Amino acid sequence: MNIGVFGAGYVGLVTAVCLSDLGFKVRVVEKDRVKRNKLQEGVSTIYEPGLQEMLVRNLKDGRLIFTDDSPSAIQASEVLFVCVGTPSRPDGSADMSQIEAVTKEIVESSLDSEYKLVVVKSTVPVGTGRWIEKMSALYAKGRKANLEIASNPEFLREGAAVKEFMHPDRIVVGVASERGKSLMEDVYRSFDCPKLFTDSHTAEIIKYAANSFLATKISYINMVSDLCEETGADVALVAEGIGYDKRIGPDFLKAGPGFGGSCFPKDLRAFAHIGKSYGLNFGLLEQVMQINRERSQRMIRKLREQLWVLGGKRIAVLGLAFKPGTDDVRETPAISVIEALLSEGASVLATDPLGIAGFRDLHASLAERISFVQDPEEALRGAHAAVIVTDWEAYRQLDWADIKLRMETPVLLDGRNMLDRNEMRRLGFAFMAVGR
Ligand code: UDX
DSSP: OOEEEESSSSSHHHHHHHHHHOEEEEEEEEEOOHHHHHHHHTTSSSTTTHHHHHHHHHTTSSSSSESHHHHHHHHOHHHHHHHOOBBBTTOOOOOHHHHHHHHHHHHHTTTTOOEEEEEOOOOOOOOOHHHHHHHHHHHHSSBBEEEEEEEEOOOOOOOOOHHHHHSSSSEEOOOHHHHHHHHHHHTTOOOOOOEEEEOHHHHHHHHHHHHHHHHHHHHHHHHHHHHHHHHTTOHHHHHHOOOOOOOOTTTTOOSSSSSSSSSEEEEHHHHHHHHHTTTTTHHHHHHHHHHTTTTTHHHHHHEEEEEEEOOOEEEEEEESSTTOOOOTTTHHHHHHHHHHHHHTTEEEEEEEESOOHHHHHHHHHHHHSSOOOHHHHHHHHTTEEEEEEEEOOOHTOOOHHHHHHHSSSSSEEEEESSSSSHHHHTTOEEESSSSO
């Protein structure tokens, strides 16, 4: 089967590389010349375990091509995956202009041609499938575009994307016809997991509902975490205690600086916007976002309790990536922590194994106001306090006994509950964790 993939972003690239590895011939349409050339030369544009080797292997075997020639890719393919971005607009709704542009290209290159299945993998608002159908008819200008639109949301987690693509918890496909269903069954034939075939509206809602639910779990435990701090309870044990209940489950109950990344914040905003647009009370999600926004204030308050005055003090921020194992700094909680520290008049020295270049690039105006250093021990030297924002394993391995001697004042806020607090206190740190 010949497959076309539109957009070599996170989802598109992982989808294309994995599908080619399964034996399909995949043509990826990517408009960004620099990105396309890099990929065609076998250099992955994202950091994702296993992806680089798979990319090289499938390029070499000729199953994977990166191109800007969308007409050829469309004409050659039976199934077209749409994986372009749907960024947030200022009001929180998803910006659909890239999807709309791809729709036009697909229609114009498939007039009077054989049946093709257009599979939307980008996270999109309810009703997008219908919109694509409507726009297809308009762009076809009375001629026939033999297209069927399906929705196939992606649940990949950064840092485990290849593994999760190849071994998903489930596959969700919103598709109307038997022909479309059978094509998607062929695509995913080798996958041994539940496969849920639905209408397109249901599939579109499943993606938003899943991400919003997971984000809700995180804000929920963060809310409980604050109560644990006030009462002297331990949020990790509360999470364990409720997590044994199979209906709740142990995952996504780690208290911390809040969720970030390219999905949760964006999808929550979009889902809340969708609910509101139907006149529904989606205030629950507004609260989830509000709790997340307030995490940094709580952290600053704790530092103030130890350091009295933050103005003029040097604070080391350990971790810029929104979670370990990735260089992704989109909507990372580090942003609000750094902003809050700067507004207190503190000076910030930030470190991260992979995220510094991206942070400088993406958050340039904030980056201008702080300093960066690659080596965490250097960041900690002379600091009045350190805040762990990302739970990189490397931070556990640091020589904390030595670091304590080199800090100006040994104040440590472990925003991820990753260090052994008894050990840290024994070493002489004024040590604070989250929710315990
Ligand atoms: C998420 C979803 O998990 C994935 O299914 C979807 O397709 C895309 O969005 P991802 O953004 O890669 O994936 O990150 P994830 O591992 O889910 O973590 C999201 C954020 O929540 C991170 O900032 C993480 O640190 C935070 N988090 C996660 C917590 O604070 N506590 C937890 O218990 C779990």
